[in-house]
Amino acid sequence: MSAKACAKILIVDDHEDNLDLLRMMLSSHGYSITTASDGSEALELVRLVAPDLILLDVMMPGMSGYDVVQALRADVSRGYIPIMLITAKQDISDKVQGLNIGADDFLPKPVQSAELIAKVRALLRLKQVQDELVQERNKNEMLYLIGQQLNSTLDVDQIISETLNLMVNMIGATHGSVIIKDVKAKTWRTIVAPVPTFVPPVPDASVQVIANGLAGLALRTGKPQLVEDTLGDRRWLPLHENLVRTRTAFAIPLIRDRIELGVLTLSHSEPYRFSPEQLPIVLTVATQVITALHNANLYTQLKEAEAAREYFVHMLTHDLRGPLAGVLGCLHVLSTSMKGESDQQFIDMARRACGAQEELISDILDVYRAESGLLELTHEELKPLKLRDRVLDQLAGAAAERNIALTIDVPTELKIVADVEKLTRVVINLVNNAIKFTRKGSVHVTAAYSADHTQAQFSVRDTGAGIVPEDVAHIFDRFFRSRQTSSRHGSGLGLDFCREVVQAHGGKIWAESQLNIGTTIHFTIPLEGKHHEQMAVTGR
Template sequence: MHNPPRLLLVDDVAENLVLLEAIFTPEGYATRSAGTGADALRIARAEVPDLVLLDVLMPGQDGFAVCRALRADAATRFIPVIMVTALNELEDRIQGLEAGADDFISKPFSDDLLLAKVRSLLKLKQSRDELEALKTDFANMIVHDLRMPTHAILGLAELLREDSAGGDARRMLELIITSARKIDQQITDFLEASRLEAGRLKLQLRAEDVVALARRAMDQARPGGRARQIRLELDAPSELVARVDGDRLGHVFLNLIQNAMKFSPAGGTVTVRIGPVGDRIEVTVDDEGPGIPETDAAALFEKYIQGERRTGGVGLGLFICKTIVEAHGGRIRAENRPGGGARFRFELPLQPPVQS
C-alpha cells in the first residue's frame, strides 16, 4: 500500500469531488479525481490506487460498469471499491455487489461514517498485501531450494545416459531428463515472473538483429517438433535491427514458438512473420491448431491462466511475454486466424522508451 494511501474519487459532479477532497486531504490521504468512468479506469490502471470511491449514477459508463471493468483487469482486480449512491433499493445494492463493490454509502452521508468505511477497507487491503508478500517470499524460497536438486537429477541422468548401452534403461533415462528439464523450466518461469511482478526487470538495451533472434529461437525449438513433424517457417527480411534486450526478446520468441508447436497438429506448420510497420516492428506467430476459445481470450496473458488451451505448464509463459513486450514499450495480443488456428501478434518500437 502507498504511503500516504492513495484514493481515487470518481463523480461526474465537480462540486462533489471538491467536497470529498475536503474530507480526505486533512486526514492525510492522497487523492486523485475523475469525472467520467473512462477517466477513472485510465487512472486506476496507470496508478493502481489503494481504494476507489465510486459514484453510481454517472452518464455514459455508470459506477456498476466501472466496477465490473476494474474487477476484470488483473492490475486493478483487488482494489477496494466503495460505491457512493443515492439508491437505497435492495436490488440496486445487489447489482453493486454482483459488479464487485466492497461496500456502499448512501447520500447524504456523514464524514465520520465515510472515513470509518475507508479506514476499515484499507486495513483489510494492507493485511492482504502483507499476506501476499509473505506468500511470495515463501514460494520464492521453496522454488530456489528446488532448483539445486533438480539440476543434480538432470546432471546425473545425463551422465548415466552417456554410459547406458541402450534399450529400456536408456529410454527411462530420457524420460527422467525430459521431466527434469520441464521442472527446471517451470522453476525458471516462476522466478522470472516473481522478478517481473516485483518491478525488478531492467532491460539491457542494445542494437540487435530481431530476425537473428527469431532464427535462434526457432533453432532451439525445432528439436521439440521433430517427433510430430512440425515445420517452422520464417517470413522476414534478411535483417531488422532495433534497440532491444536480446536475451529477453529471445525468450519471448521461444515461448511463443513452443506454445504454437504444442497446439499444432502432427505435420502442421508454425509460421513466424517479422516486418517493419512505420517506426515499429510487428511480429506474428501463427499455428494451425484449434484456435483460442472465447472464454480464454480475456485472461490469456494473466498469471497461472491456461483455460482450454492447456500446455502442461503452470500458466506463466504468456504473462512473462506480455511483461517483457510492454517493458519495451510494445503491446501483445492473441486472436484467431481467419483460416483456423491462433495468431499471437506483438509490436515493438524500433527505439524503446527511456527506462526510469
C-alpha cells in the first residue's frame, strides 16, 4: 500500500513530543495520521478510524503497549492490522514477549527516519497482501454459496432472487436483475433484487430494455457491456431513473448453445463503481446462472413430456377398453342363445381372454400412474375370506386345467387397512404367475402377522421350475422376462405393478427361488394405512 493510497496510520504515545516527531516524519510521505496519548484512547480510535497500521509505544501509564496488543488481537471480529512496537528497551526478551502476543515488528528509540519509513512500507505491503487474501477467500466463499444456491432448487424465481442478492453484496452493487426469456411464450420478464420499495409499472419494460437498452445490446453482440457512467451514454435506457437511479452498470448475456436465456444486469447509483477487473468474477457467476436456467428449462420440458405421456396412456387405455366392452356385450348376448356345451366353452374362453386384456390395461395404467406419482390408494379394512374367494373364483379353473392344487390359507382374524382392490390384484397376479410357471404340484398362498405385529406378510409358493439365481433380483423390473423361459408369458408389467402397489403401501416385496424346486414371493403390508382417505403416492 503506497502513500498515494493515503494509508491511515495510528500513532500511540504518552509523550506529545514523540507524537509530533513521528507525525512529521510520516506526513511528509503522504500518510494520513491519527494520534492517541494512551491505550484506552487508542482502542476507541481503532474502532472509529480502522487504521491500516498502528505505531505503539510500549511504556505508557495505565495500559502498556503490550496490553493494547493483547486487547486488539483478542478481538477476532476485527480485520488484520499490523502493529509495530516502539521502545527504548533493547533486551531480546522484551522483543520476544511482544512478538508472542501479536506484534509484527519493533522500532528502537531514538527513531531513525529512514528505518521508520522502510518498516512502515514493509508492514503496509503485508497489510495489502493480507487484505487481498481475505478478499479472495470471501470471493471464493461467495461463489461457493452462489453455486450451492443455484443447485438447491429448480424454482427459477427463487434461485435468481437469492443469487442476485449474493452478487450485489459480492461486488458492491446497488441492484441486480435478470431478464428471463420464456422461450415457449416468446415473452420477457424481469426479476430484481433487492426489490425496490415501490417502482411504478412501466408497460413492456423488459421488452423495451431488450429492444433499445444495454441488455439488448449485450444479447445482440453476445458480449458483456460495461457503462461506467450512464449520463450521456446512449446505451443506457433510463426507465426508472426517478426512483432507482443508475450511474454504473454491467450487462452480461446469458446464452447457451446459441439459445438466448436472458441477461444479467448489475447496477450502482454512483458512477465509476465497476471496473473491467471485476468482469471475470461476474462472468463466473453468469455461467452458473446459465446452467441453472438451462436445467430449469429442461425440468419444465420434462414435466410437460410426463403430462403428455400421462394423457397418452390414459387415452390409450380408454380406447383399448372401448372395444372390449363391445366384445363382452356380444358374448353376453350369445350366452343367452347358446345351443350346447361347446358353445358355452368358447364363450367362457372369450370372456377369460377379455378379462386378461382388461387386467393388462389396468396394469399399464397403474404402473405409469405410480411412476408419475399419481397412483391413488383408497384405504379400507381387508376381509380375508373375500380375498380368498375372489382369488379362487378367478383362478381355480386355470389351476384345475393344469392339475395344480391351489390352496389359500389367510387367517380370518387378519386385519389390514389397505387399498383392498389393488392388494387383491397383487395376490391374483402373483398366483396367476405361479400357475403359469408350474407344470405339476401346487400353488399355496399364506398370510400371517409379523413377529412385532406391525405388518402382515403374504407368501405365494409354487413347485415350478424355479428362477436362475442371476434373474431373481430382476423379476420385478419392468418388461423383464427370465432367460430360461422359452414362451412369452405376459407383458412383463404384472410384477412391476405388484412392486409399485406394495411400495405405495410402505411395504416390501422380494423373491426366493431354487431351480427345479420352486419359487416363493413374499410381500409385507403395514397393518395401518398411512392415511384412511385417498393418498397420492409421490413415486419411487
